[in-house]
Every structure is written in structure tokens, then in C-alpha cells.
Amino acid sequence: SQKIEQNSEALNIQEGKTATLTCNYTNYSPAYLQWYRQDPGRGPVFLLLIRENEKEKRKERLKVTFDTTLKQSLFHITASQPADSATYLCALNKAAGNKLTFGGGTRVLVKP
Amino acid sequence: EAGVVQSPRYKIIEKKQPVAFWCNPISGHNTLYWYLQNLGQGPELLIRYENEEAVDDSQLPKDRFSAERLKGVDSTLKIQPAELGDSAVYLCASSGGLADDTQYFGPGTRLTVL
Numbered sequence: 001s002q003k004i005e006q007n008s009e010a011l012n013i014q015e016g017k018t019a020t021l022t023c024n025y026t027n028y029s030p031a032y033l034q035w036y037r038q039d040p041g042r043g044p045v046f047l048l049l050i051r052e053n054e055k056e057k058r059k060e061r062l063k064v065t066f067d068t069t070l071k072q073s074l075f076h077i078t079a080s081q082p083a084d085s086a087t088y089l090c091a092l093n094k095a096a097g098n099k100l101t102f103g104g105g106t107r108v109l110v111k112p
Numbered sequence: 113e114a115g116v117v118q119s120p121r122y123k124i125i126e127k128k129q130p131v132a133f134w135c136n137p138i139s140g141h142n143t144l145y146w147y148l149q150n151l152g153q154g155p156e157l158l159i160r161y162e163n164e165e166a167v168d169d170s171q172l173p174k175d176r177f178s179a180e181r182l183k184g185v186d187s188t189l190k191i192q193p194a195e196l197g198d199s200a201v202y203l204c205a206s207s208g209g210l211a212d213d214t215q216y217f218g219p220g221t222r223l224t225v226l
Contacts, residue, residue, distance in 0.1 A: 008152070034214075043116070043203050043217030044155065089154050099168055100215060102154030 002028045004103040006090060011108045019077040021106045023090035026071060028101070030092035033066050033073050038087045038105065047088075048075075080110045114138070116218035118204050124224045130192035133221045137185070137206030144181060145215065146189050147203040155203055155217075161187065191223075199225045 005024045013019045023033070031052050036044035050057045050066045050073070057064045063076040077084050087107045091100040117136040125131050137144050142163050147155035158177065160168040163184035172179065176195070181187040191198055201220040207213040 004154075041219070043205070043219050045217070046214040049214070091154070099157055099160060100155075102156070104153050 002026070002101060004028070004090065004092060004101060006088075006103040006106045008104055008106070011106060013080055013108065013110055015081060015110055015112050017080055019080050019084070019108050019110070021075040021088055021090075021108070023073040023075065023103055024071060025092060025103075028071070028092055030094060032093040033064075034091045034093065034100065035062075035064055035073075035075050036089045036091060036102075038089060044089055077108070080108075082110045082112050084108060085110050116204055116206055116216055118202075118218035118221055120221055121219060122222050122224075124226065125194055126226050127196055128193040130190065131194050131223060132188055132190045133202050133204075133223075135187045135189070135204030135218060137187070137204070138216055141206035141208055141216070142184070143207045143213070144187050145205040145207075146179060146187070147205065147217075149201045149203055149220070151200075158189070158202075194223075194225045196225050199223055 003026045034049045035047045037047055038044045048057055048059050048064045050064050052068055061078045065074045087105040089102050089105040091102045093100050119134050144161040146158040148158055149155045159172045159179050161181045164181050179189045201222050203217055203220045205215040205217045207215045
């Protein structure tokens with residue numbers, strides 16, 4: 001069955017450092033991979049989308065890589081700030097239709 | 113521009129009671145989704161609408177859950193009767209409908225079944 005794995009342990013990081021999150025998937029051939037941010041009591045908010053034929057995408061302090069051979073995406077937050085503290089979810093989407101399948105999310109805590 | 117609106121934000125009911133959640137998507141978005149999110153997990157799709165048609169309801173427990181999207185705008189998700197295991201956050205999202213479209217989520221309804 002399809003499986004999307006994110007590190008369930010919280011990531012504690014010092015302000016100014018780079019946070020790196022991992023999303024691994026099995027039994028899946030996604031056309032698109034998306035990253036969302038979710039704060040407590042709120043719905044997920046879209047951050048970045050990367051297509052299967054793209055290796056890397058950047059947006060301000062965020063960078064996403066997508067390796068379809070390793071079946072893995074890495075999500076980087078550079079120069080992290082306490083305001084970046086949240087849960088980050090990866091989600092996969094096949095080309096046919098637009099059902100998103102989410103991973104369990106990784107909580108990030110940036111300490112000042 | 114207003115985002116996805118959901119109500120109520122919180123609901124506490126006793127088991128076997130019915131409950132309904134309402135969602136108003138972003139104006140112009142044809143695709144509407146209902147997701148269920150358990151604590152510490154990612155959202156799981158319950159049903160997806162294209163306009164007023166349910167195009168993917170394979171994960172909806174149809175014995176107790178029902179949904180409708182009359183006129184292709186607002187949507188209602190109902191549970192009858194509710195069970196203890198239904199306690200979760202119910203999220204509504206909408207998108208323009210393309211395969212790589214961003215999905216915009218509402219704040220969710222936190223349901224507690226006692």
C-alpha cells in the first residue's frame with residue numbers, strides 16, 4: 001500500500017540554523033509533491049510545489065528537492081526563525097485527479 | 113479575499129447523536145474537499161467534489177457519513193450516529209481544480225464525541 005513517511009520526532013533547532021525535513025514515500029509514483037505548514041488550531045497552508053521532472057525549487061528561505069529515484073523529498077528552512085516553528089506536512093499528488101495524500105508531518109521548534 | 117470558512121469551530125456531542133459541519137469555499141473554486149485529521153497525523157481525504165458532483169468518495173464511511181454540495185458552492189458533512197472514534201478535526205479545502213492546484217484549507221471543526 002502507499003506509504004508516506006515523515007520523521008515523527010520533533011526537530012529542535014537553534015535560530016539562524018538550517019532545518020532539514022525528510023519525506024519518503026513507497027508504492028507511489030507522484031506527479032507533484034507539495035509542502036504545507038500547519039500551526040496549532042489551524043488548517044494547513046501551502047508553501048511549495050515541485051513537479052516530478054524538477055530537482056529543486058526555492059521560495060525565499062525555503063528550498064525543496066525531489067529525488068524520484070530515492071523516492072524522497074528534502075525541505076530546508078534556511079536562517080530559521082522562531083516564527084518558523086510549526087508542523088510541516090508533505091503531500092503527494094498523482095497526475096490523474098488531484099487527491100492529495102499527506103504524510104504525518106514533522107514538528108519544528110526554533111529556539112531563540 | 114475571504115478564505116475557506118467553516119463552522120462550527122468546535123463541537124462536543126454525545127455518542128449516537130448526529131452532527132453536521134458546514135463549509136463555504138473560496139469564491140470561484142469548483143473543487144471542494146473534506147478531510148479528516150487525527151491528532152499527530154496528516155489529513156486524510158473523505159470526499160472530493162467537482163462542482164456539485166462527488167468524484168471521489170471512496171474513503172467516506174457511507175454507513176454513517178454523508179455529504180452534499182448543493183448548487184456547487186457550500187457543502188455540508190454529516191455524521192449520524194457519531195461514534196467515539198469520530199473525534200477528530202474535520203477540514204474543508206477548495207481549489208481551482210487543476211491537478212497541480214494549491215489547496216486552500218479552512219480552520220477546521222474540532223469534534224469531540226463523549
